[in-house]
Amino acid sequence: MSTVVAEKPGSLQGARLPKWFPYALAGGSVALGIGISFAAGLDSNIQWGLIAAILFIVGTYVIATRVEGKRQAKDRIATSLVWVAFLLAVVPLVSLVWTTVARGVKVLDVYFLTHSMGVVADTETGGGIYHAIIGSLEQVGLATLMGAPIGVLTAIYLVEYGRGKLAKAVTFFVDVMTGIPSIVAGLFILSIMLQFDMEPFGFAGSLALAILMMPVVVRSTEEMLKLVPNELREASLALGIPKWRTILKVVLPTAIGGITTGIMLAVARIAGETAPVLLLVFGNPFINNDPFEGAQASLPLYIYQQYGGGVETSYDRAWAASLTLIAFVMILNLGARGIARWKAPKTGR
Amino acid sequence: MAKRIDVSGLSAYYGSFRAIEDISMTVEPRSVTAFIGPSGCGKSTFLRTLNRMHEVTPGGRVDGKVMLDDENLYGAGVDPVAVRREVGMVFQRPNPFPTMSVYDNVAAGLRLNGSYKKSELSDVVEKSLKGANLWNEVKDRLNKPGSGLSGGQQQRLCIARAIAVEPNVLLMDEPCSALDPISTLAIEDLIGELKERFTIVIVTHNMQQAARVSDRTAFFNLAAVGQPGKLIEIDDTERIFSNPSVQATEDYISGRFG
Numbered sequence: 004m005s006t007v008v009a010e011k012p013g014s015l016q017g018a019r020l021p022k023w024f025p026y027a028l029a030g031g032s033v034a035l036g037i038g039i040s041f042a043a044g045l046d047s048n049i050q051w052g053l054i055a056a057i058l059f060i061v062g063t064y065v066i067a068t069r070v071e072g073k074r075q076a077k078d079r080i081a082t083s084l085v086w087v088a089f090l091l092a093v094v095p096l097v098s099l100v101w102t103t104v105a106r107g108v109k110v111l112d113v114y115f116l117t118h119s120m121g122v123v124a125d126t127e128t129g130g131g132i133y134h135a136i137i138g139s140l141e142q143v144g145l146a147t148l149m150g151a152p153i154g155v156l157t158a159i160y161l162v163e164y165g166r167g168k169l170a171k172a173v174t175f176f177v178d179v180m181t182g183i184p185s186i187v188a189g190l191f192i193l194s195i196m197l198q199f200d201m202e203p204f205g206f207a208g209s210l211a212l213a214i215l216m217m218p219v220v221v222r223s224t225e226e227m228l229k230l231v232p233n234e235l236r237e238a239s240l241a242l243g244i245p246k247w248r249t250i251l252k253v254v255l256p257t258a259i260g261g262i263t264t265g266i267m268l269a270v271a272r273i274a275g276e277t278a279p280v281l282l283l284v285f286g287n288p289f290i291n292n293d294p295f296e297g298a299q300a301s302l303p304l305y306i307y308q309q310y311g312g313g314v315e316t317s318y319d320r321a322w323a324a325s326l327t328l329i330a331f332v333m334i335l336n337l338g339a340r341g342i343a344r345w346k347a348p349k350t351g352r
Numbered sequence: 353m354a355k356r357i358d359v360s361g362l363s364a365y366y367g368s369f370r371a372i373e374d375i376s377m378t379v380e381p382r383s384v385t386a387f388i389g390p391s392g393c394g395k396s397t398f399l400r401t402l403n404r405m406h407e408v409t410p411g412g413r414v415d416g417k418v419m420l421d422d423e424n425l426y427g428a429g430v431d432p433v434a435v436r437r438e439v440g441m442v443f444q445r446p447n448p449f450p451t452m453s454v455y456d457n458v459a460a461g462l463r464l465n466g467s468y469k470k471s472e473l474s475d476v477v478e479k480s481l482k483g484a485n486l487w488n489e490v491k492d493r494l495n496k497p498g499s500g501l502s503g504g505q506q507q508r509l510c511i512a513r514a515i516a517v518e519p520n521v522l523l524m525d526e527p528c529s530a531l532d533p534i535s536t537l538a539i540e541d542l543i544g545e546l547k548e549r550f551t552i553v554i555v556t557h558n559m560q561q562a563a564r565v566s567d568r569t570a571f572f573n574l575a576a577v578g579q580p581g582k583l584i585e586i587d588d589t590e591r592i593f594s595n596p597s598v599q600a601t602e603d604y605i606s607g608r609f610g
């Protein structure tokens with residue numbers, strides 16, 4: 004028969020603060036922060052938040068040092084700092100989404116999504132974003148049709164074939180392109196348009212957007228291709244499969260989830276670009292379905308112009324269009340995640 | 353189907369570093385030849401020169417001749433892709449294609465080479481899986497991902513994938529080093545069966561394994577780190593393990609080395 008040995012607190016165990024301690028302290032700090040602000044007559048939310056955060060961190064350190072010792076106290080401080088940083092990052096995001104939704108839903112309805120501003124002045128009520136949605140979809144779609152394949156092919160060249168000077172040069176130019184401000188990309192296309200005396204049209208905007216998109220796609224695709232283990236390439240080559248088929252049938256399928264995510268994120272990025280669209284597509288209150296002829300609208304441009312309207316109803320339209328744009332980007336992101344999960348290499352039995 | 357390999361005066365380089373120097377040997381058809389030798393002496397490098405996989409490594413370069421029956425693998429105008437269809441390879445770590453099912457993994461070589469008849473594909477897959485002693489374990493999950501198998505099963509899947517394209521020679525680089533004794537035994541039995549049809553070359557660090565599976569054994573060594581590896585001797589396995597003609601071989605096999 005074995006004897007049961009009672010667990011004694013040994014040298015490995017030290018005094019620990021109870022589990023609820025951080026929560027209690029956080030609650031206390033917030034209460035005290037609000038109290039102090041109230042007493043001192045401060046009325047900004049940021050001020051009491053800061054006071055509460057400082058109280059919490061100082062309190063944690065002092066109490067944890069006394070009870071648990073220096074090392075645990077430092078651990079708790081680090082944990083608290085991470086939490087504070089997290090909240091600092093999340094607060095603006097949440098408030099942005101909240102404001103957009105709250106202000107956007109006022110005029111966002113089926114009518115708004117299916118009508119243009121053709122017969123409505125910016126200062127009147129009514130009107131919608133149909134023309135801007137059409138414009139955005141066409142411009143971004145065409146830009147993606149150009150930017151994504153070129154970007155992916157460039158990345159394939161760099162990872163699978165690129166050696167020596169040419170690859171270095173391509174990498175360098177991709178890096179430079181990543182840093183091009185969007186207005187400069189717009190000016191570049193504009194200068195070409197002016198050479199040929201062309202009027203603004205949707206496709207010109209697509210060209211500038213494609214320039215902005217390409218380096219992002221190259222970078223993300225490159226990273227994804229580098230993650231594909233070399234062993235898979237060798238396994239395929241050793242079966243007597245030519246290199247191009249190895250890339251097409253083994254390397255790309257393995258990385259396709261990540262590549263798609265990268266492309267979607269790049270699309271989301273260019274969907275919000277305003278500057279080149281302003282220069283090259285110009286904006287148009289009427290519905291123009293033809294991206295190759297005449298000025299078009301686009302969502303970011305519409306937001307900019309409506310905000311310039313300067314009256315309450317145009318502000319409302321701007322917010323509703325922002326909400327639409329955010330929803331569009333969100334759907335793209337969810338789509339990308341879905342594809343990434345669907346296509347990810349499977350490990351289950 | 354099995355072919356004879358005749359190597360003469362072969363050296364292989366990584367950039368300016370010569371990894372193996374002046375190797376000449378003959379590998380008999382329908383037999384198992386084992387390569388043994390200390391780590392870094394160039395066994396893998398040499399093995400990879402036999403199906404032109406060495407040049408896949410950046411900076412990889414080869415001098416010398418490798419005759420497969422009467423064709424020089426390094427002759428002018430020889431297509432490395434065609435060479436690799438004749439000389440298959442199994443790697444040290446099992447590497448099934450993660451996006452493909454068990455079935456697709458075995459069919460990959462035929463499908464991606466484009467040289468198959470649709471009606472024959474499932475027969476070939478079944479035959480190859482049976483050939484690799486894996487059929488009974490996977491016949492109910494042919495459409496599940498290949499990476500969901502155990503390590504030993506994955507390695508046999510890789511062997512099935514390699515023999516599905518009907519090569520003449522099968523190269524194996526430490527195929528059992530990541531496996532448990534039972535999987536190892538399964539693969540050793542398999543090698544014994546496969547040598548009826550193929551010429552097999554196997555690299556191993558396991559002396560007993562070399563003694564168990566091989567007909568001929570080649571011992572490689574290198575003078576010092578940074579020096580190229582060399583073939584010390586190749587002989588019948590029995591001879592090598594009982595009465596080798598070079599002292600270094602005996603020292604290595606009996607564990608008195610260095």
Ligand SMILES: Nc1ncnc2c1ncn2[C@@H]1O[C@H](COP(=O)(O)OP(=O)(O)OP(=O)(O)O)[C@@H](O)[C@H]1O
Binds near residue numbers: 369391393394395409
């Ligand atoms: N990709 C590479 N680039 C440069 N040098 C390499 C490369 N691969 C191997 N080498 C060098 O070539 C020599 C032979 O290596 P190799 O892998 O053929 O040895 P090995 O006999 O297979 O060793 P092990 O038994 O450990 O697998 C070593 O000195 C190694 O450092």
Ligand SMILES: [Mg+2]
Binds near residue numbers: 395525
């Ligand atoms: Mg090796």
